[in-house]
Amino acid sequence: MPTPIREAALAAIVDRLTTELSGVVLERARRAPVDTDKEVLPRLVLTGTDWEADETAEPGSTHYTLGFVVAGYVRDTTDLGVEQGLSELHALVVAALAGWTPEIDGLGEAAEQGAEFRLYDTDESAKPAGEFLARFSMLAIAPLGSPYAA
Amino acid sequence: MSAFANMLVAVHADTNIGTAADFRHPPGPWVPARVVLARPTDTIGGLGGLGTRAGSLAATVLAGDIAPLEPQRGDELLLNGTVHRIEDSERDPLGLSWRLVLAEG
Numbered sequence: 056m057p058t059p060i061r062e063a064a065l066a067a068i069v070d071r072l073t074t075e076l077s078g079v080v081l082e083r084a085r086r087a088p089v090d091t092d093k094e095v096l097p098r099l100v101l102t103g104t105d106w107e108a109d110e111t112a113e114p115g116s117t118h119y120t121l122g123f124v125v126a127g128y129v130r131d132t133t134d135l136g137v138e139q140g141l142s143e144l145h146a147l148v149v150a151a152l153a154g155w156t157p158e159i160d161g162l163g164e165a166a167e168q169g170a171e172f173r174l175y176d177t178d179e180s181a182k183p184a185g186e187f188l189a190r191f192s193m194l195a196i197a198p199l200g201s202p203y204a205a
Numbered sequence: 206m207s208a209f210a211n212m213l214v215a216v217h218a219d220t221n222i223g224t225a226a227d228f229r230h231p232p233g234p235w236v237p238a239r240v241v242l243a244r245p246t247d248t249i250g251g252l253g254g255l256g257t258r259a260g261s262l263a264a265t266v267l268a269g270d271i272a273p274l275e276p277q278r279g280d281e282l283l284l285n286g287t288v289h290r291i292e293d294s295e296r297d298p299l300g301l302s303w304r305l306v307l308a309e310g
């Protein structure tokens with residue numbers, strides 16, 4: 056059974072992050088909240104998001120724009136340590152993904168779209184912790200009506 | 206004392222509810238006090254992602270125990286041998302107690 060090109064892209068992104076960010080826990084398709092008190096951090100969670108199709112870009116092909124987000128979670132002993140940890144982890148994610156092209160036919164390079172950062176309020180978390188959500192997109196090209204990896 | 210003040214004193218003195226602690230405004234001396242602790246764990250809305258779950262730590266201290274000091278960010282509470290930095294403080298409307306939001310390293 057052929058692999059959907061969306062799945063091929065997300066799997067390739069996981070492989071890339073695993074290779075480039077050794078020592079950071081990586082999860083995919085997680086639905087449960089991250090327990091920043093008890094779980095091993097730093098932690099990344101990859102999730103596929105939007106999927107846009109353009110059938111006008113090239114005859115016989117569809118150009119897809121695959122959106123995905125990488126959420127990063129950090130805990131430290133100080134507020135400043137969390138801020139610095141978030142900056143460092145986010146930079147590692149961007150360095151691993153932005154401009155990178157998977158070695159899979161039909162997939163283009165990943166593009167950084169932006170990010171949001173947040174330190175949890177003291178009323179929410181006694182331990183200094185925070186998260187970022189980095190947004191990316193990737194071009195995928197497949198034959199018209201056949202969104203599968205080659 | 207008012208009925209509310211009597212109630213607060215009784216609750217903090219109850220060994221099943223209250224616990225001993227020490228408060229200070231650094232570098233001042235430690236002041237003994239009774240506190241009632243709360244450690245709620247809540248889900249925090251995420252940045253469009255999963256959300257997280259974390260626990261916070263708050264202590265209610267009788268205003269009379271630490272008077273004339275008024276707790277503020279940066280003050281410290283010594284609990285079971287661990288010093289907790291006070292991140293936020295809020296006095297109740299009657300001025301009888303303070304709710305202290307504590308940090309854990």
